[in-house]
Structure formats: structure tokens, C-alpha cells
Amino acid sequence: MARERKFSTDELFQATKQLLLLQGYEGFTFSLLADDLNVSRGALYKYFDNKEELITDYMLYEMDRFLIELKQIESHRSFEAQFDYLLSLILSNTDIQKLINIGKQIQVGSNQKVKENKHKLEKLHIDMYHYLQNFITLGKEEQRLKSHIPDSLFLGYIFQSVAIPNHFGISPSVWVSSIKEIIRHGMFTNT
Amino acid sequence: MARERKFSTDELFQATKQLLLLQGYEGFTFSLLADDLNVSRGALYKYFDNKEELITDYMLYEMDRFLIELKQIESHRSFEAQFDYLLSLILSNTDIQKLINIGKQIQVGSNQKVKENKHKLEKLHIDMYHYLQNFITLGKEEQRLKSHIPDSLFLGYIFQSVAIPNHFGISPSVWVSSIKEIIRHGMFTNT
DNA sequence: ATTAAAAGTAACAGAAGTGTTACTTTTGGG
């Protein structure tokens, strides 16, 4: 009964992601997105009332996808295996932190849908910390993680590590193994 | 011969910094800045042709200030002392990385002044790496830094460390000493 | 007191984003 859509939800979210990373929250506009999708700006308003609603919808989609992968950390029994899994997961989702930061800039207006989305996002954020907290706790139980360091610092540290710009084009294998080495035992020699 | 200015260069740059951190590059406008300074928008155009020129001017000012402090790293002889100095310097300039990232978003238009400023900024950036490279080299010479880890990763790591959000309000002293501990010897126990 | 330089303002026109409305196009079930 209906006409065929010119773009899929997936294409829309991919374009949204690309624009957000490139232009930032304030620089993101419906015009740019519409151009990317070869569609008129008005068409987008058929699906989203405004920028906030679109972006929070996208964030939920992205966060859902990430959490499904993160959840699998529990399928690894030892701390060491979970560590490896977490690191490679984060390294293949480098954009997530940037997007989370952009998400913080979203102002909740009067729009009800946006408020709901923000609440759902907070819930997912807590879910994320839940999985990671278990990971940290396991590490301390197995006495692999230093007991006197605050949990939140461990997590922050691991997340930040992957955001280091590889500006001089070090080969990925050297880069990743170096990062793991530093996270495990630091950059100082044992003297 | 001239009327007294309603704002000093310092006030202007402070307001610019605050707005940039709060609103980001795209969200920054002359209107917001003028309001902050209790001055008309037009007045700002007496000093800067456009947003790019103002922001690059500000970046130069900020970078200059930072480099003067960084330069003093050379007054410390041992690697260990330089490490302590660098860490506390970076920890008291947490905004610098955010600002550097915002700086990357600046599009060079046709404006000649902006082109010059971007060149000067690149030069200062190289100067910064020069000082830090000496620091790394010293660390490797003193055999305090692991020799098989790429230099650029050491630097990226130290800079990223201070960007970790202290979301759960760990006390500054515990926070700082924990960060230093992790940078030095990692988060794993020695087993 | 005059005056010229520097500082500041108010207002205009143009560009770009937003949200809405009235319209056209496509499509498959009856």
C-alpha cells in the first residue's frame, strides 16, 4: 500500500554517525543529513520531530549494538580472557567514546520522546557499567588487578587507552600489543 | 587619545575558552561571546574579521602560555623529576587536549591571517613534541622507559591519562597517585 | 575648546537552519 522508502534505517543511522563524528553535535543539521541520503529535508521530519529525537534514537541503536557485544564478555571465564576480549572489543569500536561525549551535549527540551530516550540511554549506560564492574571485581578476586586502585579509574583508563591517536602510523599489531603491555605493567622498567 | 576598552584581551580569551569548552566549535558564536563581555557584537569585529581568526588567535595565546610552562621541564635533570613535573603540569591543564581537538575542527577559508595562525600553531605543536621527545629519549637513556614501546605511544598515553573523567569523585590525591602508579607499573599485579 | 583616533552601537541585508503545510508520487489490496 505504501511507496518504497529511499533510505533504510541502517543507512540513515550510518549517515548520522558519520556526520556526528565529522561535524559534532552543533554542526549536525537536517540539511546535511538529507543531502547525504539524497532525500528532501522534509522527508526526515516524517520520522523525527527534531535533531534531538533523531540523535537520541541513533544513540540508542548504537548503544544497543555495543552492549550486545559487551554482554559476551561473560562467556569468558577467566579474567585474563575477559581482558583480551574487552580490549579487542573496544579497539574495534573506537568511535563509541566520542559518540558518548557528543551525547552529553544533547539538551532535553520539552519533547517527551527525547526525555524517554535520555532515560533509556542512562539505563544502558548503567548496564554497561554493570558488566564492566563484574569484570573489575573478577580481576580483583583473581588478584590480577591492584586492589588499592579505584575501580572507576581502571575502567576510565582502559577506555581512554584506545582513544590515543596513532599519529605516526605505528603498525596495528605493534600498537595493540604495546597498549596491552602498558595497561598491564606500565611504561616503566622494573628497577 | 582613545576611549577606554570595555574588556581586556585576557577577559576576551577567558570568555572564549569557557564558551569553546561549553559549546564546542560549531556552537561558538560572536553573539554568545559579546553577551558574555557585555558588549555589542559589532565591537568584536573591530578586532577579529571572523570566528576562525578569533579562535586561532586564542589558541596561539593558550598554546604559548602552556609551552612556557612546558619548557621548564628542562630545568629538571633526572628523568624521574621530569616525569613528576610533566604529570602535574598536564593535570593542571586538563582543558588543553580538549582545546587542541576543537582546534582541529577549524576550517581554513580564504582569510590570510587564519592561514598564518594555523601555521604558527603547527610550529608550536612541533615545539611541544620537541620538548617531550627529549623527555622520552632521556627516559630510555636512563633505562627507566621500556625500550620496545613506540615513543608516540608514551606521549599519547600520558596525555590521555589526565582526560579520564573522575565521575565518582575520587579524592584528588588518591586519583593522582593512582594515575602515576598505573602509568609507571600498570594495573596488573606482579605475578 | 577643538578635534581626531579609537571604542562602541544599532540596524540592515544576506545566508542558513528549523518546523510546518499543502501538495505530488508511488504502490499494492480490494
Next chain:
DNA sequence: CCCAAAAGTAACACTTCTGTTACTTTTAAT
């Protein structure tokens, strides 16, 4: 075949930011 639902468009009114111009205000040197 037709027609209603969903998709899409073009255009309008509104807002905000930009850069400029013509103007007023302050100030200190003469």
C-alpha cells in the same frame, strides 16, 4: 482499475548568525 496509505517534495514563515555600514561616545593631545 481505483484509491487510500505511506513516502516524498517544494515552499513559506520564522529564527539565528554573519559581516558591514553609518552612526555616536569617549578620550587625550594640541
